[in-house]
Amino acid sequence: MSKDKGSDNAGVTRRNFLSATALAGVAGAGIGGGLLTGCSPKAPEKHAGTVGLGELDEYYGFWSGGHSGEVRILGMPSMRELMRIPVFNIDSATGWGITNESKEIMAGGGGPYMNGDAHHPHMSMVDGRYDGKYVFINDKANTRVARIRCDIMKTDKIISIPNVSAVHGLRVQKVPHTKYVFCNAELRIPHPNDGRHLNDPTKYRTMFNAVDAESMEVAWQVVVDGNLDNTDADFKGTYACSTCYNSEGGVTLPETMRNERDWAVVFNIPRIEAAVKAGKFTTLGTSKVPIVDGTHGSDLTVYIPVPKSPHGLNTSPDGKYFMANGKLSPTVTVISIDKLDDWFAGKLKDPRDTVVAEPELGLGPLHTAFDHRGNAYTTLFIDSQIAKWNIDDAIRAYNGEKVDYITQKLDVQYQPGHLHTSMGETRDTDGKWLVVLCKFSKDRFLNVGPLHPENDQLIDISGDVMKLVHDGPTYAEPHDCIIVHRSKVNPIKIWKRDDPFFATTSAMAKQDGITLEKDNKVVRHGREVRVYMTAVAPNFGMTDFTVKKGDEITVVMTNLDTVEDVTHGFVMVNHGVSMEVGPQQTASVTFKADKAGVQWYYCHWFCHALHMEMRGRMLVEA
Ligand code: CUK
Ligand code: CUA
Numbered sequence: 001m002s003k004d005k006g007s008d009n010a011g012v013t014r015r016n017f018l019s020a021t022a023l024a025g026v027a028g029a030g031i032g033g034g035l036l037t038g039c040s041p042k043a044p045e046k047h048a049g050t051v052g053l054g055e056l057d058e059y060y061g062f063w064s065g066g067h068s069g070e071v072r073i074l075g076m077p078s079m080r081e082l083m084r085i086p087v088f089n090i091d092s093a094t095g096w097g098i099t100n101e102s103k104e105i106m107a108g109g110g111g112p113y114m115n116g117d118a119h120h121p122h123m124s125m126v127d128g129r130y131d132g133k134y135v136f137i138n139d140k141a142n143t144r145v146a147r148i149r150c151d152i153m154k155t156d157k158i159i160s161i162p163n164v165s166a167v168h169g170l171r172v173q174k175v176p177h178t179k180y181v182f183c184n185a186e187l188r189i190p191h192p193n194d195g196r197h198l199n200d201p202t203k204y205r206t207m208f209n210a211v212d213a214e215s216m217e218v219a220w221q222v223v224v225d226g227n228l229d230n231t232d233a234d235f236k237g238t239y240a241c242s243t244c245y246n247s248e249g250g251v252t253l254p255e256t257m258r259n260e261r262d263w264a265v266v267f268n269i270p271r272i273e274a275a276v277k278a279g280k281f282t283t284l285g286t287s288k289v290p291i292v293d294g295t296h297g298s299d300l301t302v303y304i305p306v307p308k309s310p311h312g313l314n315t316s317p318d319g320k321y322f323m324a325n326g327k328l329s330p331t332v333t334v335i336s337i338d339k340l341d342d343w344f345a346g347k348l349k350d351p352r353d354t355v356v357a358e359p360e361l362g363l364g365p366l367h368t369a370f371d372h373r374g375n376a377y378t379t380l381f382i383d384s385q386i387a388k389w390n391i392d393d394a395i396r397a398y399n400g401e402k403v404d405y406i407t408q409k410l411d412v413q414y415q416p417g418h419l420h421t422s423m424g425e426t427r428d429t430d431g432k433w434l435v436v437l438c439k440f441s442k443d444r445f446l447n448v449g450p451l452h453p454e455n456d457q458l459i460d461i462s463g464d465v466m467k468l469v470h471d472g473p474t475y476a477e478p479h480d481c482i483i484v485h486r487s488k489v490n491p492i493k494i495w496k497r498d499d500p501f502f503a504t505t506s507a508m509a510k511q512d513g514i515t516l517e518k519d520n521k522v523v524r525h526g527r528e529v530r531v532y533m534t535a536v537a538p539n540f541g542m543t544d545f546t547v548k549k550g551d552e553i554t555v556v557m558t559n560l561d562t563v564e565d566v567t568h569g570f571v572m573v574n575h576g577v578s579m580e581v582g583p584q585q586t587a588s589v590t591f592k593a594d595k596a597g598v599q600w601y602y603c604h605w606f607c608h609a610l611h612m613e614m615r616g617r618m619l620v621e622a
Contacts, residue, residue, distance in 0.1 A: 050458075050469065051078040059422055060484045061435070062121045062135050063456075065089075066477025069116030071137055071148060076422070076483050077433050079458055079472040087146045087155045088116020088139045095579030100554070100588045101502050102155075108216075109144040109158035117141035119479040120170040120230075123150070123488075124178035124213060128235045128319070128427040130488040134213065136181045138170040145170065145183055145211055151492050154501060157216040162287035164207050164221070165189045169230035169313065172213070173269075174426070175237040180210040180219060180269075182240045184228035188251075191223075192284060201251050208242060208267055208294065220276050222294035222301070224265055225249065227256070230312050230367075234337050235319030235427070240267045241335070243310040243324050244303070257328075261305040264313065264324040264333065266340055271300050302343055304351040306333040307358075312367035312418070316376070316391065317429040321356070325365040325378065331358045332365050332378055334394065359394035359405050361387040369421040371431030371461060375407070379416035379436060386410045386419065386436060386459070388466055410466045412457055414440040418480040421461065425482065434459040434466065437478050445473050454478065493564045495585040502586045505556060509586075516558040516586050522547075529593075531555045535568040535581060535603070538610035546619045547593045553618070556588040557581050561607075569605035572618065578604055596622040 051057055057075030060082075065072055069089030073082045086096035088109075096102045097114070106112065116139040124134040135148040139158075143166055147157040161167050164185030172178040188204035190197035197203040206228055207221040224244065231242040244263040246256040272292055275281065281290035294301040307329030314323045322335040334357035342348050364381030371377075376394075378387045386409065393405035415438060422433040441455035453473035460467040497517070498506075509516050512523045514532045520541035523530045529551045534541035535558065547553055559568050559581040571578045572591060581587045593599075603614035 051075070051080075056486070058486060059433070060486055060489050061481055062123065062484065063474070063478045063481040064118045064121050064137060065475070066119065066479055067115070067117045067141070068476055069118055069139070069141075071118065071121055071135065072478070073153065074472075074481075076435070077458055077470075079435075079456065079470055083153060085148055085153055085155065087118060087137060087148065088113070088142070088144065088158070090114055092578060093580065095577075095587070095589060096155075098577060098589060099579045100590055101505060104504060105155055105158055108160075109139070109142065109146070110160040111142065113142045115141055116144070118146075119168060121480060121482060122170060122172050122181075122425070123482060123484060124172055125174045125426065126177045128174045128317075130423075130426055130428075130484050131177070132484075132488045132490060134178075135482075136170060136172060136211075136213070138167045138183055140166050140168050140186070143167050143185070145181060145216075147213075147216060149501075150489055152495070152499070152501060153491050156501060159211070159216050159218070161185060161209050161211075161218060162289055163191075163284045163291070164209065167209070169228065169242060171232045171240070173233050173237065173240075174315075175233075175235050178213045181213050182231050182233060182267075183209050183211065184231050184242050185209060186227055186229060188227055188246075199251075201249050201255075204249070204251065207291065208240070208265070210269075210272075218289045220272060220281070221289055221291045222267060222272060223291060224301070225295050225303070226263060226265075228265070229310065232313045232315040232322065232425075234315055234322070235317075236337070238269055239322075239337065239340055240269065241265065241313055241315075241322040241324075242267070243306075243313045245309040257309070259308070261307055262309055263303040264306050264310060264322065264335060265294070266302045266304065266322070266335075267294065268300055268302075268344055271344075275300060299344075302340070302351050302354075304333075304335060304354055306355075307331055312365075314368045314370070315425070317370050317372070317424060317427060318374075319427075321391070323368050323376070325367055327364060327366060327381075330360050330363055330365065332361060332368060332376075333358050334391070334398075355398075357391070357394040357398040359389055359397065361389060361406065362409065366416070367418045369419045369424045369434060370429055371421055371424070372429045373431055375431075377419060377421065377434055377461070377466075379412075379419050380409075381415050381417065381439075383409075384412055384414045384416065384438075386412055386416065386434070386466065388461075408465055410459065410468065412436050412438055412459075412468070413444050413455055413471070414438055414442055418478075420481050420483055422483040423485055428485070430485075432460075432462050433483060434461045435481060435483065437474075437481065439477070441471075441473060444471055456481075494562060494583045497584055499585075502588075505586055505588045509556060514556075516556070517560065527551050529553050533557050534560050535570075535614075536560045537563075537566055537568070537608035538603075538614045540601075540603070540614060540616045543616040544619065545616075546621060548621050549593060549596050551593045551620075552590060553593050554588055554590040555601075556586060558586045559583055566607050567605045568603050568607050568614070570601060571604045572601045573599060575599070580605060593618065593620045596620050
């Protein structure tokens with residue numbers, strides 16, 4: 001699969017386009033033309049030992065950007081960064097957080113916030129397999145969940161989750177399809193949080209949340225005991241399971257560390273849905289979201305005691321087990337999903353009867369990943385190692401047999417958090433690649449000052465032993481990633497004119513009697529001035545327009561180019577304004593004309609040999 005040469009796009013490439021247009025007659029064509037045409041590939045060299053120059057990767061990697069607030073797309077296994085998708089952050093290049101279209105999406109999540117803390121990117125599924133439609137991601141910093149449309153690779157929805165504080169663990173429902181996005185609110189807050197309670201921990205609660213994946217509305221919330229950490233769903237559509245620490249119900253660190261055991265909490269989805277349907281719920285404050293009680297004694301949940309402060313929660317792709325990673329205990333607790341059926345049918349006395357193994361792996365187990373051969377791979381944060389172990393052997397050992405379930409320990413550099421195998425959270429797990437997201441790089445790279453990069457390492461797991469093959473420095477902080485076969489993802493290359501991404505702007509133009517695909521006009525509504533402009537390389541449809549000082553200007557730009565990769569930009573100098581306008585896209589930005597005189601605007605996205613000349617003037621009359 002990774003043998004393709006160059007681009008697999010039929011039709012016009014950027015290079016043909018340039019040679020076919022205005023290059024003739026451009027003095028010094030070497031400036032623009034040379035830049036774009038002078039890169040003739042040499043004989044393929046191996047990149048990361050895996051993918052040759054000009055060859056396409058076999059997988060898309062979707063990487064969380066942690067507290068940078070973004071999502072990144074990497075080509076796998078080369079680990080080349082292909083794109084950044086701004087989500088919760090402000091982005092100068094694309095104008096995310098600056099354009100009207102992105103502001104409308106960001107407003108859905110409350111705020112305005114300039115930051116985010118993205119941890120867990122997960123793709124929507126049908127029958128336990130990626131469907132290529134959406135990637136969802138949490139924002140721990142501002143209690144939000146965002147959705148990325150994978151056809152355009154842009155964020156299209158951001159919502160804030162009511163009644164809770166700090167959304168952390170996030171996973172999708174896998175079967176029958178992603179109806180819900182499950183997310184854990186981590187920090188406990190008083191219910192109601194009205195300023196009366198600080199030091200009464202009995203008033204503190206957090207909740208497990210289900211978001212409708214299509215409408216992006218919160219479907220329901222479940223009150224729990226303790227603090228929720230990570231979560232995952234089964235392959236039946238019946239259960240989700242979350243790690244849950246602070247069984248003590250404390251609010252300070254010493255208080256939350258007292259107990260030897262905390263829990264894995266299992267949520268019975270059909271029972272929760274039935275309770276909501278039957279009206280057995282409450283609401284909080286102004287929110288209308290149904291809240292059901294899942295605390296101890298509820299028949300909607302079961303609290304399975306697991307060793308001290310568990311962290312990662314992973315479902316094995318054979319659908320048999322939930323695994324709670326011990327963090328402060330050297331163990332991973334393996335919970336049988338079949339036995340959960342027995343528990344909810346009233347056939348078991350003790351929630352611990354659902355546990356079928358508890359292998360001891362090393363210090364600081366945080367997360368576990370899987371291949372299709374019955375192996376599990378667990379990060380050991382404190383030991384800086386990956387433990388590869390056999391699930392069936394661990395079960396036999398738990399039943400008293402003398403078996404060595406650990407087959408290999410591999411040093412990684414250093415302190416790994418999440419790890420992920422290719423297709424590893426789906427039925428299509430293929431056991432080829434393992435990526436380990438290490439929190440510290442220490443001495444692995446050139447010194448770049450006190451702030452070090454992190455280190456995402458690539459491990460070949462196709463053979464009997466794990467082999468480390470690549471170091472990948474990363475910027476803060478890829479907690480988690482998914483590795484999706486490229487056959488599952490199929491983005492468009494040129495925008496569709498009726499894309500809902502800019503529907504609000506199109507509707508505004510229509511009201512103004514504007515045809516975006518051809519008009520270059522200024523429409524004034526009092527002090528509100530709308531400047532409708534087209535762009536075709538290397539020209540803006542309007543090279544000057546006149547407004548009055550104090551006017552509020554909205555520039556609406558439509559890129560009429562139909563050539564792949566010809567993106568224009570718009571920067572109004574000294575106005576803090578920039579935006580990306582892709583082929584056939586409309587984008588808009590609003591700003592105040594608060595400086596009299598000639599104000600230049602220019603295209604900041606390299607589009608043509610005459611890109612530097614693509615500019616115009618706004619005259620602001622005093
Ligand atoms: S968490 Cu960061 S290493 Cu947010 Cu999934 Cu475990
Ligand atoms: Cu248009 Cu650069």
